[in-house]
Amino acid sequence: MIKNRIKEFRARYDMKQEELAKRVGVRRETIGNLEKGRYNPSLVLAWNIAKVFDVPIEEIFTVEE
Amino acid sequence: MTVKKFLYGAPGFLSLLGIIGLVSDEKFFLCFFASVLDFEYWFVKSDEMLEEYINKSAARGFFCGMATMGCATVFDFFVNNSSEMDALIMGLTLGWAVALLVYSISTAYFGFKERWGMEKEETP
Amino acid sequence: MKHRINYLGFLSLLALIAVLGWTTDNNGLYGFFGFVYYIRYFRVIPDEFFRLNLQKAATFAFMAEMISLVPFMFFCTYRYTSAKAVPMAFGLSFAVTIFAFTIALIVLEWRERKGAAYD
Numbered sequence: 001m002i003k004n005r006i007k008e009f010r011a012r013y014d015m016k017q018e019e020l021a022k023r024v025g026v027r028r029e030t031i032g033n034l035e036k037g038r039y040n041p042s043l044v045l046a047w048n049i050a051k052v053f054d055v056p057i058e059e060i061f062t063v064e065e
Numbered sequence: 066m067t068v069k070k071f072l073y074g075a076p077g078f079l080s081l082l083g084i085i086g087l088v089s090d091e092k093f094f095l096c097f098f099a100s101v102l103d104f105e106y107w108f109v110k111s112d113e114m115l116e117e118y119i120n121k122s123a124a125r126g127f128f129c130g131m132a133t134m135g136c137a138t139v140f141d142f143f144v145n146n147s148s149e150m151d152a153l154i155m156g157l158t159l160g161w162a163v164a165l166l167v168y169s170i171s172t173a174y175f176g177f178k179e180r181w182g183m184e185k186e187e188t189p
Numbered sequence: 190m191k192h193r194i195n196y197l198g199f200l201s202l203l204a205l206i207a208v209l210g211w212t213t214d215n216n217g218l219y220g221f222f223g224f225v226y227y228i229r230y231f232r233v234i235p236d237e238f239f240r241l242n243l244q245k246a247a248t249f250a251f252m253a254e255m256i257s258l259v260p261f262m263f264f265c266t267y268r269y270t271s272a273k274a275v276p277m278a279f280g281l282s283f284a285v286t287i288f289a290f291t292i293a294l295i296v297l298e299w300r301e302r303k304g305a306a307y308d
């Protein structure tokens with residue numbers, strides 16, 4: 001299962017789901033489902049999200065056994 | 066067996082239609098026996114790559130079938146001057162056949178690509 | 190953000206078949222007007238989550254089409270003459286396919302909305 005800290009990073013940057021969705025080219029629903037762990041992103045989307053927050057991917061996404 | 070795995074092998078049930086070819090004069094039904102090959106998905110170990118290529122192939126089959134159905138119906142009605150019901154039947158039959166054909170070709174292509182990729186890797 | 194065309198919207202073109210029913214006074218084809226529902230997808234951004242759900246719904250519908258044809262063909266061959274049985278079975282199978290696709294898509298969209306609560 002892939003865990004993520006998107007919500008935490010959004011709060012840090014005071015960014016709404018809509019804004020992040022727009023910047024990475026997806027819908028707000030996708031970001032919402034990602035945050036709740038109901039959807040595993042593709043590598044490209046994960047990389048784009050990490051780029052928005054200017055951190056390496058592994059700082060936002062971690063794999064839990 | 067999971068529902069997903071059951072569905073992946075489900076096109077194999079089409080082979081049952083071959084029985085109609087045996088008991089009636091409609092011999093083209095015998096072609097459906099070829100679908101028995103699809104039951105192999107019940108026995109192969111499923112992983113995310115296999116699931117992805119079956120899903121992709123089925124989705125391609127579905128949309129190509131729908132597109133063919135629409136085009137064939139309109140074409141048959143306007144160009145061949147068939148009645149609306151004959152045109153629709155023609156569209157439905159052709160759409161179904163194209164869906165199955167696209168699915169079969171697509172799964173065969175992905176399967177071939179997968180095996181070919183592995184063979185290449187094994188070569189030093 | 191670059192605007193991407195959502196090709197699912199083009200499924201609404203099948204509603205044109207209903208126009209054939211209109212011009213030929215065949216009420217049976219009016220059901221195809223239901224495909225107008227898919228016009229709404231031109232306004233939906235086709236991102237990877239949407240495409241994944243679409244693929245799931247289409248796979249389910251495709252398998253339903255393949256499975257349903259078998260009992261329908263046997264039933265229609267038994268019930269009608271062979272000239273009528275084949276088109277009837279294909280028609281019923283098509284109806285099942287569209288129903289399965291639409292229901293699967295609605296359920297997946299509902300789940301998606303449920304999981305995407307606002308912050």
